[in-house]
Amino acid sequence: MKVTGATLLRLGLARFAALLCVLLLMAAPARAHYLDIVQFTLVEQANPNVHQLVVTMPANLDANAPLIVPRHCVLMQRDSVTEGQSHIVSMMIDCDPELAEQAGTELTGQIETRWGRDGGMLQLQMLDGSSASVMLSGNRTGISLDMPVWDELAAQPPQGFLEKAWRYLELGTVHVLIGWDHLAFVFCLAMLATGLPLIGLITSFTVGHSLSLALAHLGLVNIPIAPVEAVIALSVVFMAREVFFTPGSRLSLRRAQNPEAFPESQAQVHSHRWRMGVTAAFGLIHGLGFASVLGELGVSAADTVIALAFFNIGVEAGQVLFVGAILLALAILRRLGRVEYALMHATTCLVGGMGVFWTLQRVVG
Structure with a gap:
């Protein structure tokens, strides 16, 4: 087989991207839902x-x-x-x-x-x-x-609606963008579907974590954060696996190599509706992680509604920014042909591997 310079270049780029992803992911903290609040x-x-x-x-x-x-x-x-x-x-x-x-x-x-x-x-x-x-x-x-703070604070007018709303929105956005495990999960969603199906997955995830965020913050659901963090990591592993083996994903390795590898019955099991349900269920778990941040902040009863609403909007803003960055990167890489496929393959493998690492560390440690 003749090896061309272009082939060597593609292999070199893929290996460099894989090494870069390893270094970045190894630098990520195991507990990704803690802010210094x-x-x-x-x-x-x-x-x-x-x-x-x-x-x-x-x-x-x-x-x-x-x-x-x-x-x-x-x-x-x-x-x-x-x-x-x-x-x-x-x-x-x-x-x-x-x-x-x-x-x-x-x-x-x-x-x-x-x-x-x-x-x-x-x-x-x-x-x-x-x-x-x-x-x-x-x-x-x-x-x-x-x-002194007593007279100074007492003399200040209460913080207005817009000031509070902006602060909670900012916290929600920052929380998502520094949450490695959450970003890894959203990355898998972006690899799992395109177009309207991708919008459906993001929406189902949003509904799930918005619901559990509200229930946990209001005290209607109380689950220790340690098992929640472990399941969040496990959700990354599951979704990375789905990216490889689900028909219609950006990789679909087996289907790309052999279109007959997925009989109709198996394709039905991996239907989009089923994936939306699983994504919503994992969203419920991720929302419990989000709720821990508001719990650390000590939101007053009077600010409960504004805190829930704008923190959640901030979370969605962070997700949209991240998904937009992924889609932009894919559009640029698409011009490189097989390099795009190699990079998606390497990155998805690394994300799944880090999900396994996070899961073990959170269960054992």
Whole structure:
């Protein structure tokens, strides 16, 4: 058989793409539905100089991360406990006006934390039973709380509808785009069908995760996150397998090599309607993973509707962006002929392999 330069080029590109995908996927975290989102609660004390700060964060964050207080403040006590998938850190901070005078500083400053790089919620609980809350934007180092916060926050008007809606939409979009296992599942959907069937799969997945997200956030469904994460990883394995063996998928390897490999009865088992049902079922599981993010944020009862609606819209926006990027890449690769097929084959193999890796790591670890 004559080997041409074009054939060698295609093989080289496929191998390079496979290596690149391996490196990227190996860098992905095993637990892909955790964001660095925290809830800060400042509890007013009888002594106006003493503040109780309670921080609720995902269990994958370091509860012992350093905390920097203003020079006129002293960290008197720090305790932490783990409840389920969350760390709860409670601290007593004493800010003495005399210390500020001795240091020649004003009664201002910041409590600097290493948590909340993706945002958070600050809630104030007053002695008279009233409360106030505000959503916080994260940064690369973590959230800093300005001191004093009591009068400042109480004097601020409540955050408006548009401000809250934008923040929840942003969180939903970011959550999807950094969720490797979720992106892997959506990639498989994009490989599994084209045109209207693809829209049907995406829609059924959306219906599934929207329903379970709402039920879990409202407390009507309560399933531990560990088995949920394991099944999410398993869903990637299942869908990667479907990409290879389902008639009508972008690969359909057996059918491409032998059109008679799928008798009619087997094709019916793999019908589009059946795939939509399976996709919706997996969507229910993925939605439970999404709900854990809103749970970590500590959404108030008054913001439940806006949080569910716009976080979900953000999730859909992230999905649309990702699917659009895949379709654009395929349109470009289609000009390369067999290179497109080789790249899809290699990437789907890698996605399925990482699904197996995630499943084992989440079950064993």
